[in-house]
Amino acid sequence: MAMLATTSSKRAVEIAPGVHWVGALDPQLRRFDIILKTANGTSYNAFVVRGESGVAVIDTVKENFADDFFARLESVARYDEITSIVLNHLEPDHSGALPELLRRAPQATVYLSSRAQMMLKALLKPGGEQAPEYVPVSTGDTVALGGRTLRFLHTPYLHWPDTQCTYLEEDGLLFTGDIFGCHFCDERLFNDRVGDFRFSFEYYYAQIMRPFREHVLDALELIEALDLQLIAPAHGPLLRHLPRDYVRRYRELAMPRLFNEARSEKTLVVFYLSAYGNTRQMAEAIAAGAERIAGVRVSLYDLEGGDAAIFTDFVEEADGLAFGSPTINADAVKPIWDLLSSLTSVNIKGKLGAAFGSYGWSGEAVRMIEDRLRGLKLRVPVEGLRIKLVPDAGELEQCGRLGENLARHLTGEIEHRELDLAALA
Ligand code: FEO
Secondary structure: OHHHHHHHOOOOEEEEOOEEEOOEEEOOOOEEOOOEEOEOEEEEOOEEEEOOOOEEEEOOOOHHHHHHHHHHHHOOOOHHHEEEEEOOOOOHHHHOOHHHHHHHOOOOEEEEEOOHHHHHHHHHHHHOOOOOOEEEEOOOOEEEOOOOEEEEEEOOOOOOOOOEEEEEOOOOEEEEEOOOOOOOOOOOOEOOOOOOOHHHHHHHHHHHHHHHHHHHHHHHHHHOOOOOOEEEEOOOOEEOOOHHHHHHHHHHHHOOOOHHHHOOOEEEEEEEOOOOOHHHHHHHHHHHHHHOOOOEEEEEEEHHHOOHHHHHHHHHHOOEEEEEOOOEOOEOOHHHHHHHHHHHHOOOOOOEEEEEEEEOOOOOHHHHHHHHHHHOOOEOOOOOEEEEOOOOHHHHHHHHHHHHHHHHHHHOOOOOOOOOHHHHO
16 A cells, blocks of 8 residues: 555655654554553654744654654754754653754754753753753744744643643644544554544543643633644644544533533532442431532432443532442452542542441441542541441431531532641641
8 A cells, every 4th residue: 555655664744845744653552651552553743844944843752763753854854954843742752752863953942831841851861961952932932944933832731731732823733742642553644544543532532631621621722713724643643634623522522511510509429339238328318418508419329330430420520529338358349449540530629528438347448538539639528437337327417417518518618728737836
């Protein structure tokens, strides 16, 4: 196939007049960063932009693919022509070839976000290189290449603090780093030529961008205002066919999905598992207690009825999360841990957490869940409740009070106060 010759030949691929893809393909990769599945590998996209008075390299590739990157780069530019190196994101899959590129093009000025400066120094530390001449840039800053202008967009936390986008004004090309990317390897490169990659696009968003959806919405404010001819992410297909559709899809994915979020009421979701019905009784009493507080909407779910994955939307959009587990073999039960581990894929900033459970003779689960919630940076404003075996009427009242207190913290009726340790000294 002709398309195989294009990228297998280690030559650059022109994506617009004077703009080339000089990235690398990694078709054998099956897991990225240990956690992400990559069914057909991935790509590390890097680019060269040629102007009348300068040549810019935008991003590099993972270190063990540096030979491919340099071979493609050399097919369209000499090292002494490179005036600018733009770093949209410094994670090693995009900066692995950077130290060597800096050795080969020491005259180039590096442009990066202010948050990336310390990362750049850390990255160069093992080789002992001095940091190159670099310029921190932000939204609106530009670099002139002669007849071509690179303009920067400050788009942090997508998905690292350092991330930014770079817009080639005259051509309407947007280089986005990981944003709009996906782990999908196809040497035909362009979205109108590769196979169906929708599942990869959605999976990548869910795994990488979803926890930062507020930052996604901020970035979209900048991106939607641009004339877009092509979006060039750092992984996966280059989006030249209907690029704005991918922008729209990001907005859909990042917008709140549950109507509650647009309303003034707070939401509490109570999850539980129960071996003998005791933890279930506690869950019901906690939910009933919370419902007594005006302005709080309560949902109650038995995790025996579903996988953690189906609750992700609830978890993401709830204001408070309570977890009930019996203690079995000195531990909380697995579905609770599965659900807690899914919290790392959503934005949990500002949520409140609580734990409860019935136990037979040791009862460690509640403390373990609380520790995990705190470790995930949820605030745990109400002490967890452990009840030995069957809750009696008084203990169910305690559960009700826990629900009420949690709900009052959610509405702000009970104010959160940080202890000022210095003042106590
Ligand atoms: Fe593709 Fe965040 O590195």
